[in-house]
Amino acid sequence: xxxxxxxxxxxxxxxxxxxxxxxxxxxxxxxxxxxxxxxxxxxxxxxxxxxxxxxxxxxxxxxxxxxxxxxxxxxxxxxxxxxxxxxxxxxxxxxxxxxxxxxxxxxxxxxxxxxxxxxxxxxxxxxxxxxxxxxxxxxxxxxxxxxxxxxxxxxxxxxxxxxxxxxxxxxxxxxxxxxxxxxxxxxxxxxxxxxxxxxxxxxxxxxxxxxxxxxxxxxxxxxxxxxxxxxxxxxxxxxxxxxxxxxxxxxxxxxxxxxxxxxxxxxxxxxxxxxxxxxxxxxxxxxxxxxxxxxxxxxxxxxxxxxxxxxxxxxxxxxxxxxxxxxxxxxxxxxxxxxxxxxxxxxxxxxxxxxxxxxxxxxxxxxxxxxxxxxxxxxxxxxxxxxxxxx
Amino acid sequence: xxxxxxxxxxxxxxxxxxxxxxxxxxxxxxxxxxxxxxxxxxxxxxxxxxxxxxxxxxxxxxxxxxxxxxxxxxxxxxxxxxxxxxxxxxxxxxxxxxxxxxxxxxxxxxxxxxxxxxxxxxxxxxxxxxxxxxxxxxxxxxxxxxxxxxxxxxxxxxxxxxxxxxxxxxxxxxxxxxxxxxxxxxxxxxxxxxxxxxxxxxxxxxxxxxxxxxxxxxxxxxxxxxxxxxxxxxxxxxxxxxxxxxxxxxxxxxxxxxxxxxxxxxxxxxxxxxxxxxxxxxxxxxxxxxxxxxxxxxxxxxxxxxxxxxxxxxxxxxxxxxxxxxxxxxxxxxxxxxxxxxxxxxxxxxxxxxxxxxxxxxxxxxxxxxxxxxxxxxxxxxxxxxxxxxx
Numbered sequence: 134x135x136x137x138x139x140x141x142x143x144x145x146x147x148x149x150x151x152x153x154x155x156x157x158x159x160x161x162x163x164x165x166x167x168x169x170x171x172x173x174x175x176x177x178x179x180x181x182x183x184x185x186x187x188x189x190x191x192x193x194x195x196x197x198x199x200x201x202x203x204x205x206x207x208x209x210x211x212x213x214x215x216x217x218x219x220x221x222x223x224x225x226x227x228x229x230x231x232x233x234x235x236x237x238x239x240x241x242x243x244x245x246x247x248x249x250x251x252x253x254x255x256x257x258x259x260x261x262x263x264x265x266x267x268x269x270x271x272x273x274x275x276x277x278x279x280x281x282x283x284x285x286x287x288x289x290x291x292x293x294x295x296x297x298x299x300x301x302x303x304x305x306x307x308x309x310x311x312x313x314x315x316x317x318x319x320x321x322x323x324x325x326x327x328x329x330x331x332x333x334x335x336x337x338x339x340x341x342x343x344x345x346x347x348x349x350x351x352x353x354x355x356x357x358x359x360x361x362x363x364x365x366x367x368x369x370x371x372x373x374x375x376x377x378x379x380x381x382x383x384x385x386x387x388x389x390x391x392x393x394x395x396x397x398x399x400x401x402x403x404x405x406x407x408x409x410x411x412x413x414x415x416x417x418x419x420x421x422x423x424x425x426x427x428x429x430x431x432x433x434x435x436x437x438x439x440x441x442x443x444x445x446x447x448x449x450x451x452x453x454x455x456x457x458x459x460x461x462x463x464x465x466x467x468x469x470x471x472x473x474x475x476x477x478x479x480x481x482x483x484x485x486x487x488x489x490x491x492x493x494x495x496x497x498x499x500x501x502x503x504x505x506x507x508x509x510x511x512x513x514x515x516x517x518x519x520x521x522x523x524x
Numbered sequence: 525x526x527x528x529x530x531x532x533x534x535x536x537x538x539x540x541x542x543x544x545x546x547x548x549x550x551x552x553x554x555x556x557x558x559x560x561x562x563x564x565x566x567x568x569x570x571x572x573x574x575x576x577x578x579x580x581x582x583x584x585x586x587x588x589x590x591x592x593x594x595x596x597x598x599x600x601x602x603x604x605x606x607x608x609x610x611x612x613x614x615x616x617x618x619x620x621x622x623x624x625x626x627x628x629x630x631x632x633x634x635x636x637x638x639x640x641x642x643x644x645x646x647x648x649x650x651x652x653x654x655x656x657x658x659x660x661x662x663x664x665x666x667x668x669x670x671x672x673x674x675x676x677x678x679x680x681x682x683x684x685x686x687x688x689x690x691x692x693x694x695x696x697x698x699x700x701x702x703x704x705x706x707x708x709x710x711x712x713x714x715x716x717x718x719x720x721x722x723x724x725x726x727x728x729x730x731x732x733x734x735x736x737x738x739x740x741x742x743x744x745x746x747x748x749x750x751x752x753x754x755x756x757x758x759x760x761x762x763x764x765x766x767x768x769x770x771x772x773x774x775x776x777x778x779x780x781x782x783x784x785x786x787x788x789x790x791x792x793x794x795x796x797x798x799x800x801x802x803x804x805x806x807x808x809x810x811x812x813x814x815x816x817x818x819x820x821x822x823x824x825x826x827x828x829x830x831x832x833x834x835x836x837x838x839x840x841x842x843x844x845x846x847x848x849x850x851x852x853x854x855x856x857x858x859x860x861x862x863x864x865x866x867x868x869x870x871x872x873x874x875x876x877x878x879x880x881x882x883x884x885x886x887x888x889x890x891x892x893x894x895x896x897x898x899x900x901x902x903x904x905x906x907x908x909x910x911x912x913x914x915x
Contacts, residue, residue: 134701134766136539141532147783148527310525342763345747345771352739360735372733375525379783380736388779392538392770 134343134392141386143279144305147379149371151309152181152269155227156188162265162304164225167196168218170238171229172203176271181312185229185269197221202230205407205414206237208287211251214241218264228268228303231324232275232414235268239283239301242266255285255294256499260301268306273313273378274324274415276331276385278306286408293408294499295400308382310374318365322472323415325361328381329354329465330418333426334397335390336440337508339433347439349389354444356380358468365472396508399425402519405491412481419474420481423466424522429509430458437461478523488520525734525783532777534670535696538770540762542700543572543660546618547579553656553695555616558587559609561629562620563594567662572703576620576660588612593621596798596805597628599678602642605632609655619659619694622715623666623805626659630674630692633657646676646685647890651692659697664704664769665715665806667722667776669697677799684799685890686791699773701765709756713863714806716752719772720745720856721809724817725788726781727831728899730824738830740780745835747771749859756863787899790816793910796882803872810865811872814857815913820900821849828852869914879911 144162146154159167167189169182176182177200189196199214218226218241228238242264244251254260270278277283281302284295313321336350357380363373383389402425403417410417430437438454441447441461450457466476475481492513496503504512511519535553537545550558558580560573567573568591580587590605609617609632619629633655635642645651661669668674672693677684704712727741748771754764774780793816794808801808821828829845832838832852841848857867866872883904887894895903902910 134539134763134770136542138535138537140535144529144531146529148525151527342767344751345744345767345774348743348747349740349774352743353736356736356739372525375783376733376736379525383736383740383779388774392766 137391147308155185156192158305160192168223202234202237205286206233211240215244218245231272232277235277236283254296260298265304271312273381274327279382279386291408293404314369323413326415326419331384337396338393340393343393353380398507405495419469426462492516528782538699546576547583549696551583559614593625593628596677597624602631606635609636622663623668626668627674645687651689656695662703664772665718670773670777682799684795705760714804717806717810722775728787729784731784734784744771789898796886810860817853883907
């Protein structure tokens, strides 16, 4: 196991009706003027924004609103949010929504006290100061409610780039599984896929003898697969929603990723897809993961056989472990397909002729050195081959 | 799943040589004068205390020392520590050791700013203020490095009582698995048993459909059993020590206990044993657990069958699930015995004729209402029967 630091100070308030705690929690964490930052109309129509506003009113905490965050959140709204917060002297940002609203909030939070372009933070410059962020989560997916990560797409070139810093971990996250019951099936499935990806990206490692994190990752995968099936069949099942929601947080606050090298190549390969086609991140991952694992599994057949046996219920083929490994990847693909995810380029709306462009922006874009590096170093030829496996 | 709050802000610094970070971490968390609180001579002899002192010297942070914490830490040293901290104007307590040194440190931390007897905190009065505590962990067992709990034995009556409060969660915990390699086999096995107990106490629940926490608990149990065997056979195996150490923290910082009713009856039954006989807490738990589970398993046969299959590798007996449940308990008992733990009263040094006294102090002591309550309410007859199963 590698040396590590783990610090997840976010205060999680989980369960039914917890959105009514928003005001009290903003107060607890020192907010005196709030930007409520949210996405589309559903948070308004459902009455959620009203309940959050009422809870702030009860604490006499003033607020302003900024809606309109879209999936794959854009730089334009971040710039607008930064300006608004400065003008209105906002000192606390409350994200209401899924990963997009939270990521946009984090980018704003880092941008407000920064004397420069917030995009610097997405180009490698460390965030040194940030406004505190709280969240009211409405989608189990990104894990952003418990992580220090934010991913923004810059409208100039549609580059999708992440920023990772401990400073941006939310002070609190309110997680009411009921709020996720009304999500359309497609979005629910995208969330399940994103959670599985966060687990696979940590599972695929060359660090040896990391039994504890292997086992916890497998535990979360088993949960998400079982409860994922249940929730697609029965969207209003609170217990299934609750299990997925907590699994989604643990999948990405890094409690199961410590002390091991991780692999974020699936995410990198996907970011080019959702950057270019504006497809849902989860849908892109569903297409990327089986292809990438098929391309790389021979580097560590036993690891892929292990997940096949322990998570996907495959019987170990002791004479030919490769078959077990491949069967596990096939079962992953079938699972994703069964919950309504695309698993090919055409189902996603991606085009074969764009592969050279995708590979170039992936490997050369944003200062990259002509390849991406995670568990394996993947050069342009590798990336081309992986995208071709998605056809 | 029940509503819950989860907040584990402790900063974990894990890995080789991390004890050299002690000074920097005390500084980071605002300490300006430190009490180094530790147990017996091993931390001194091994040079660990010297390395900790050197790291404080490098940051120009003055310190005083108070050693002598014994297993089942006593009230006498807590009173002494409180007095010393007040006199020397200590503002940070650094525990160096295992659960005993940490629990003693927490009790001191809560006692220093409290205008009254610290024992009030162990008799149900909430802790309202406390000095910050940091830890340098040397035993994987109690999970106190990541929890807000402390258990102290009062010399007046040898009553062993816990106190649970978020305020006492350590600010940081330094966890170097190498420091645990020199532990005697018996102490290592006691630690493994304590970790397993923390997992079982959370696993035994009547909260329905808590798949995510069930699975994570099972993951940690599987880790501790596998790595426990390895470390007893090969004490200097760093990787096995590291896996057990992180599992021990996750077993008790409550990340796997949220949203479900828990059962702390095993711990309550054990505290009377280690209170009266001064046996090792882990050894007491090894005697208590199989007996208690045998007494209660029929209340939820399928739960005990589930852990038997998923953790202990039993084959499910679909015609007679009770047999599977009992086989799981038997395998737990055999495992504990195989790592050198006592599993009967006589092996522990306990005496049948003390059972009435144990039952009375357990059920009536410290303001209890004549029974203990966890997953099940256990009255004096139940407790007597359970103790008798340990004979």
